[in-house]
Amino acid sequence: QKEVEQNSGPLSVPEGAIASLNCTYSDRGSQSFFWYRQYSGKSPELIMSIYSNGDKEDGRFTAQLNKASQYVSLLIRDSQPSDSATYLCAVILSGGSYIPTFGRGTSLIVHP
Amino acid sequence: GAGVSQSPSNKVTEKGKDVELRCDPISGHTALYWYRQSLGQGLEFLIYFQGNSAPDKSGLPSDRFSAERTGGSVSTLTIQRTQQEDSAVYLCASSDARTGSGETQYFGPGTRLLVL
Numbered sequence: 001q002k003e004v005e006q007n008s009g010p011l012s013v014p015e016g017a018i019a020s021l022n023c024t025y026s027d028r029g030s031q032s033f034f035w036y037r038q039y040s041g042k043s044p045e046l047i048m049s050i051y052s053n054g055d056k057e058d059g060r061f062t063a064q065l066n067k068a069s070q071y072v073s074l075l076i077r078d079s080q081p082s083d084s085a086t087y088l089c090a091v092i093l094s095g096g097s098y099i100p101t102f103g104r105g106t107s108l109i110v111h112p
Numbered sequence: 113g114a115g116v117s118q119s120p121s122n123k124v125t126e127k128g129k130d131v132e133l134r135c136d137p138i139s140g141h142t143a144l145y146w147y148r149q150s151l152g153q154g155l156e157f158l159i160y161f162q163g164n165s166a167p168d169k170s171g172l173p174s175d176r177f178s179a180e181r182t183g184g185s186v187s188t189l190t191i192q193r194t195q196q197e198d199s200a201v202y203l204c205a206s207s208d209a210r211t212g213s214g215e216t217q218y219f220g221p222g223t224r225l226l227v228l
Binding site for chain 2: 032034042043044045046049088090092098099100101102103104105
């Protein structure tokens, strides 16, 4: 069983819509969660980190964490074509190491 | 430097040759990570350094792969007797484990390795 699961997509949304990206994880003791964006041919860059249950907002991005249900989501409001990329979910599993486990990523396409 | 740097940016080699990939982390970052990403795939963890020691080498795919880090800074990933399946982008990341957001990783631009 993969420890961090994401739907590979592609998820296609029209410009201006809300894009919702989901990630589930298997380790109930996980404490740290991250969303990275990776443009084609580029390296991942951090969008947001979240550590507590609930919502965390940063501009057009909102991360949502529900530890009881073991999922973390990323919402992108007013999606733009420049948001088209692969979004990687990463989770620091319990056990004391700083090594995040990455999901395979969800490809997002925002069409004009 | 302002960010993580890696060299070379691209490397083409012949099957059976050895290659060395270099990573220069953000100054002061104590943790350094190597990942591999094949075309269209997710990130595959290879090895993690805390300072100069490697507490977790579990991701190295075979004994042809080795890595070292000296002076708590620069790291070198060596692949001996390269095979075609080693072709991938090799990504390095660093983080500052001393801060509250110490798990946040900052990635370098990667080295694109092609084994012919």
